[in-house]
Amino acid sequence: MTRPKLWITRKLSDATLERAKRDYDTIINLDDSLSSDDEIVAMSAKVDAIIPCHSERFSADIVERLDPHLKIIANHSVGVDHCDLPALKARGIAVTNTPDVLSDATAEIAMLLMLGAARHAVEGDHLVRSGRWDFWSPSFMVGKQVTGARLGIVGMGRVGQAFARKARGFDMEIHYYNRSRLPADQEIGATYHSSVDSLLPVSDFLSLHGPATPETTGLMNAERFAQLPEGAVFVNTARGALVDEAALLEALSSGRLAAAGLDCFATEPGGNPTFAAHRNIFMLPHIGSATRRTRDAMGFRALDNLDAFFRGDQPRDLL
Template sequence: MKPKIFVTRKIYTEVLLELKKNCEVEIWDQEDVPVPRHILEEKIPHIDGLYCLLTENIDKKLLDEAKNLKIISNMAVGYNNIDISAATEKGILVTNTPGVLTETTADLTFALLMATARRIIEADRYLKEGHWKTWSPNLLTGQEIHGSNLGIIGLGEIGIAVAKRAKGFNMNILYYNRNRKHEVESSLGIHYADLNSLLKQSDFVCVLTPYTPETKNLIDKEQLRMMKKSAILINTARGGIVNENALYDALTSEVIWGAGLDVFEEEPVSLKNSLLALPNVVVLPHIGSASLNTRMEMARMAACNILQALNGEVPQNLINKELACT
């Protein structure tokens, strides 16, 4: 009998066909609507593998109902949507899709930085709404990018990729990370700084650190007040790392100049979120990895992880590695 897999969103046909060669596959095929909680609760006792996205909350209560589940394959790099401790306790492997989206997310991060600094979205809207009457010295002036100071919070693979792009703009780069990376400092000519120093010196602050209990509200009212009045905050990591209420206050009281956000505390973000009404904020619907090639590779990697696990192999991208020895 083939193992049973539940896929929580419509995925690429060729990836789905690969899964169906080896498994009995059921899919929630509504592309724009996350699978309802009650459907997950209904399916979880009967499946061997769960292929999910970061939109699904795989918590202890849900996992307590898993009778045969061997593998949770998350089609994302981050996995804060899964209770890893609860999964490990039950002997359930958890995997993610790291590496493949590094360059694409770095592209988006730098694009968001540039769009915010040079007021690209605002200028596009200004022209299309018929406000452009003449050239003016003060029309839609933004912040300089080349030669400015960039502070990177979280120097993982994506942080390093962003730093490489920034070097092309002759930016001076500071980074804050849990561990210093002397080799990267040497190869890229970047400098380590504590968080407070980075915030005070940077013209742009890019948040690229994972979301953990320690990084929740890492950027709050106090941290925002350390930044330059001309500074721009970019967040392409996770929404909960930045306190949105504090950010709104900082933007409306001119504590900082602007912000570019690809992520929010609650997603999809409510249209009532006050940040969406601010002209000095560029907002995106969590599209950091959204290139056709990258999303296909993520889907393939997630499928490979689940097939390896169900074949009795140790998945290449195992998160709870302690289970590899059991």
């Protein structure tokens, strides 16, 4: 029996690649370079399936050019804002993602960013690393305490809930906004807000965990940053599209925000070069799910979806 032909667009975990090679006729981008739109279109005529990451775009114009030979896109990501789902559905191409398995890893990065931003991690590291630490006093590098503070979470899905559980360990008072209220057993004792505008004024710390959609693009703009308490700390491990970066920089420069912790940006890779001069911005290069355990789990979840599809079953994570 002929094995389905699979293109893996980036260098995934060793365990994932070994399993893929065992079960599929694989083409693997071991150079780990970003594929162009034309390459994606060309490969669609050669393979039955693609495992892409969020770095590969399947916009409406690209989907229109895809070859009918391609049957399924099994994303190695939870977010699918890089995929035009209606266009893919219209072409009869199945799409899956990898939920559940990266929630804790991403929540850990959100916690790192929140703590680092609140306690001057960038400035402190720079002082010690540069050999310029030659002073101390009780007023030196005084930050914002996390323990007991009020935390606002925008998007109480899997990652938002995982972050809330971890924040409970710091005795934080949790508030959240979600499109709908969670059942009581999933709220983790958090207070529900029916609107983002209701949530912001009580959020000493604000963390974004929602998807990028046309409705959430630019969610945090100048008006909304102004609603946060003075000296609040802002964290984003969701998607850069949710934030007006010029408004964020203005809120930081004016003192409305004390600090920000960012793992995602409007432009990726690269980020926003204007942020580099600001030591109250703690930045990471979109590595929320980057642990060995999680990368293996994401790869295996994508392959599980492919296995089900080619057996004739409905994939667990069909969108």
